[in-house]
Amino acid sequence: MRHAFASSTTNCCNNAFKAVRSNHIQCLTHMDKEDLEQRDISGQTPLHVAAKLGFLQAIDLLQNEVPETRDAVSVFGENPALVAAGEGQTLSVELLFSGNSKYALTRAQQRDINGTTVLMAAVARGNNDLALWLLRRFGKKLAMLPNNFRMLPLHVAAAKGNIEFIRNAIKYDRHMVNFRDQFGNLC
Incomplete structure (x- = not known):
């Protein structure tokens, strides 16, 4: 039993990914910067994993220790x-965009290989709380970013019947309802 106690107070995780997945904040605090900046086979960092799992303490620690991994x-x-x-x-998203960072808009405008932004992902998921928060925080610049098929978050909201998002989004630019996607569809 003494051994179990000793292992719980020492650094039990051999890498940052394991520490994040186990939500072992204490293990993360004992790791050096190089360990916290590791990348897995898909190029994700421990911060990606913490964000995905919603481990806010880990996100906060990683943002403070290795802020460059936010980008x-x-x-x-x-x-x-x-x-x-x-x-x-x-x-997790709110925490990642917290503070008065001049790079927050650039991070919000990051698109994946399909052209999806954080706003598009929130709308596609039906997460109106997040979508409306992002809309208030970043406004028209984020709302008017199309994906690779020239679809705006408004197109996705219309396809899902998300009237609440549509009403809020068109306050930023009424002309976005006339924006055609690659297939010729209007919002």
């Missing part, structure tokens, strides 16, 4: 905020 892009073109939005992790 790390996987082989799929996803930064941690985009991964979190795709998983419906509202609080």
